[in-house]
Amino acid sequence: MTTVAATSHVAHAHHDDRSFLRKYIFSTDHKIIGIQFLFVSLFFLLVGGLLAMQMRWQLGFPGKPMPGGGILPDTMAPGGVLLPEYYIQLVTMHGTFMVFFAIMPLLVGVYANFLIPLKIGAHDMAFPRINMASFWSALLAGLIMLAGFFVPDGAPRAGWTSYAPLSARPDLSGASYGQMLWCVSLVFLGLSSILGSLNYITTIINNRAPGMTWFRMPLSVWSLFITAILGLLALPVLSGAVIMLLFDQTIGTHFFDPVAGGQALLWQHLFWFFGHPEVYILILPAMGMVSDIISNGSRKPIFGYHSMVFAIVAIAFLGWIVWGHHMFMSGMNPTLGSSFMVSTLIIAVPSAIKTFNWMGTMWRGNLRFHVPMLNAVAFVAMFVIGGLSGIYMAATPVDMFIHDTYFIVAHLHYVLFGGSLFALFGAITYWYPKMFGKLMSEPWGKVHFWLTFVFYNLVFFPMHTLGMAGHMRRIYDPTQYDFLKPYQPLNEFISISAFALFAVQAIFALNFILSLKWGKKAPQNPWEDNGLEWSLPAPAPHGNWETVPTVYRGPYEFSSPQVPEDYLPQYRKLPTDREPARTPVAGH
Amino acid sequence: METAHRKHPNYVLIWVYLAILTAIEIGVAFMSHLPKQIIIPALVFFAVWKALLVALYFMHLKFEPRKLLILAIIPLPLAAIFVLAAMSEHVW
Numbered sequence A: 001m002t003t004v005a006a007t008s009h010v011a012h013a014h015h016d017d018r019s020f021l022r023k024y025i026f027s028t029d030h031k032i033i034g035i036q037f038l039f040v041s042l043f044f045l046l047v048g049g050l051l052a053m054q055m056r057w058q059l060g061f062p063g064k065p066m067p068g069g070g071i072l073p074d075t076m077a078p079g080g081v082l083l084p085e086y087y088i089q090l091v092t093m094h095g096t097f098m099v100f101f102a103i104m105p106l107l108v109g110v111y112a113n114f115l116i117p118l119k120i121g122a123h124d125m126a127f128p129r130i131n132m133a134s135f136w137s138a139l140l141a142g143l144i145m146l147a148g149f150f151v152p153d154g155a156p157r158a159g160w161t162s163y164a165p166l167s168a169r170p171d172l173s174g175a176s177y178g179q180m181l182w183c184v185s186l187v188f189l190g191l192s193s194i195l196g197s198l199n200y201i202t203t204i205i206n207n208r209a210p211g212m213t214w215f216r217m218p219l220s221v222w223s224l225f226i227t228a229i230l231g232l233l234a235l236p237v238l239s240g241a242v243i244m245l246l247f248d249q250t251i252g253t254h255f256f257d258p259v260a261g262g263q264a265l266l267w268q269h270l271f272w273f274f275g276h277p278e279v280y281i282l283i284l285p286a287m288g289m290v291s292d293i294i295s296n297g298s299r300k301p302i303f304g305y306h307s308m309v310f311a312i313v314a315i316a317f318l319g320w321i322v323w324g325h326h327m328f329m330s331g332m333n334p335t336l337g338s339s340f341m342v343s344t345l346i347i348a349v350p351s352a353i354k355t356f357n358w359m360g361t362m363w364r365g366n367l368r369f370h371v372p373m374l375n376a377v378a379f380v381a382m383f384v385i386g387g388l389s390g391i392y393m394a395a396t397p398v399d400m401f402i403h404d405t406y407f408i409v410a411h412l413h414y415v416l417f418g419g420s421l422f423a424l425f426g427a428i429t430y431w432y433p434k435m436f437g438k439l440m441s442e443p444w445g446k447v448h449f450w451l452t453f454v455f456y457n458l459v460f461f462p463m464h465t466l467g468m469a470g471h472m473r474r475i476y477d478p479t480q481y482d483f484l485k486p487y488q489p490l491n492e493f494i495s496i497s498a499f500a501l502f503a504v505q506a507i508f509a510l511n512f513i514l515s516l517k518w519g520k521k522a523p524q525n526p527w528e529d530n531g532l533e534w535s536l537p538a539p540a541p542h543g544n545w546e547t548v549p550t551v552y553r554g555p556y557e558f559s560s561p562q563v564p565e566d567y568l569p570q571y572r573k574l575p576t577d578r579e580p581a582r583t584p585v586a587g588h
Numbered sequence B: 001m002e003t004a005h006r007k008h009p010n011y012v013l014i015w016v017y018l019a020i021l022t023a024i025e026i027g028v029a030f031m032s033h034l035p036k037q038i039i040i041p042a043l044v045f046f047a048v049w050k051a052l053l054v055a056l057y058f059m060h061l062k063f064e065p066r067k068l069l070i071l072a073i074i075p076l077p078l079a080a081i082f083v084l085a086a087m088s089e090h091v092w
Helices: A020-025 A029-059 A084-120 A126-151 A177-206 A219-250 A264-281 A284-298 A305-321 A334-362 A371-394 A396-402 A406-438 A444-470 A483-520 B011-029 B036-058 B065-071 B076-091
Strands: none
Touching: A020 B065, A029 A084, A029 A126, A029 A177, A029 A406, A029 A483, A084 A126, A084 A177, A084 A219, A084 A264, A084 A284, A084 A406, A126 A177, A177 A219, A219 A264, A219 A284, A219 A305, A219 A406, A264 A284, A264 B076, A284 A305, A284 A334, A284 A371, A284 A406, A305 A334, A305 B076, A334 A371, A334 A396, A334 B076, A371 A396, A371 A406, A371 A444, A444 A483, B011 B036
16 A cells, blocks of 8 residues: 555644534535535435325326325325325426435535545635535525425426426416425525536636646546536526516516417526536536546546547537427427537537447456446446437437427436436445545445346336337326326336335435444545545545645556556656646645 | 725615616616517617626626636627527517
8 A cells, every 4th residue: 555655745634623513514614515415415315206206106006095195284195195286296396306406416516515625636615605605505495495395385386397387377387385485496596506616616727736737637527617617607597587487476577478478488498598508417527426436446547538528528518509409399490499409419429429438448447346336337328328318309300209208207317317326326435435434335335236226227217118108297197098008007017116216225325324333444545546535534634635735647547557556646756757837826 | 916905896886877777677668659679679788788787897807807808708609599599489
């Protein structure tokens, strides 16, 4: 073990005499804020999962009393039988919680906060107080959204996309306060994301350690950087749109009400102009972290580092000019449809570059299938399936057939669950030692991975078949349509698999919670990785480094012939290395 | 530090300026006897005016290096693409 002990400038904790409240609650430490985001977004992930289970009960066993459903009030499920108006609330809030309060904060809130300073060699974020404000805004937004279930008329009923005029007029949707809270909540969430993005961009540009050039940055940092730019540009559009929607609901404007001279399609344009970059906000950080993990698990440099960076940039740019592919069936201008189809198909190119580069990295590698690696490889496989079904939908004629069916539900879950969540399971396990100083259980991690992988595919793959058969997306009772009756056994099968998928997440939850106390003490660099964060003790101390380390090479120097070990950390100086020209920036 | 000694712009005055422009916008919007061909360009004009005030003073771009100004202008083509796409719905 030659890595860390040899580096005298690292691994020294600042003396930390802050009170409990300042240290763990109102903290400005990027790592604590990352951990706060982790616990809060895991809670919202659980909320989103519970909502999904209720939906699956209704779809698998329509009209039958849901076990435990008796605790719900009669306005939701009299006698345990879900009402249609409650079902549509479940659909709306499941999507909203999963996208805005689970996946997005898990990927960006947690890992941008936790990883950026650690990986670029900074003491903290550029603006620690703004960082704290970002977390508290996000929490406030989540609580406001949750409050939607407890107001008269209940939660919003217009889907997570809140299409107008349904969302703009309470007399159409039946939800008034819930829909308003949805808008207010997203304004606060937008504020949180804008504050966070500003911080991430500024930190990466200004606070990199000496020698940490742009092309020595890990791909996780590159992807979080580009994601932050997307967030900074996209979230204000959403904020503006939801404020307009709120005005339609409250002060009598008619931006989106065609009856009064507004334009319903304007909402769709605004929402998806935000929404498609949002899709990449939900996948780019996962791609970055998966790149780091796959290189580590393959003990090889990442294949095509520069092309990976340019692919991230290309995806991010193209992500701005494809939003109309969500609207092929909306009746929009058909000229736009053709251009959106072409631009969407072009996105397959940088996406394929990344996929082939991951495979190229693994090819003939000295593979180590630890839990993060298993999840990262699953990410690649599932992302390919989700990406391929995306190509189908990019073609307007095909999309017309499968629009708003379960094919879409299958596609988006292959990208967001099979993609983002598998990456997150890997990332949580990978950086858990640096967060908490303990290792999660490897055997239980593998059990969780395999069961999740199997049940996940049993849930979402058959949805392609349902979609091709015309099964509508937000439908309450499939058995009311004769043409869907033959598919009801498949719906039952999916529901039972979904319950199993939900149940096996208890393994992950228990592994996560119990390892905090009883987990094996983590060594400083348990995965034998090259990143700067592994030069720190586990858990990383407040302020990170006494003196920031110097960077001598890129982050993927595995199996280098220059050293006997199969990894060569960025901070390790070899006799042949020259000191970087750049001196530490102010604040270091 | 050169910038540290620079006098702040009067933010409250800018806010009042914005409030007055907003009041004018609302007034214009209620002038139903005017043709839309006049109301819409007028509202766009006032909106751009307000956006410039926010960008120059509240976002400090007037007092920042030119590079930062260019950085702020870069995403504008994306906004232009969006506006053109949304406007094409009317043509269609």
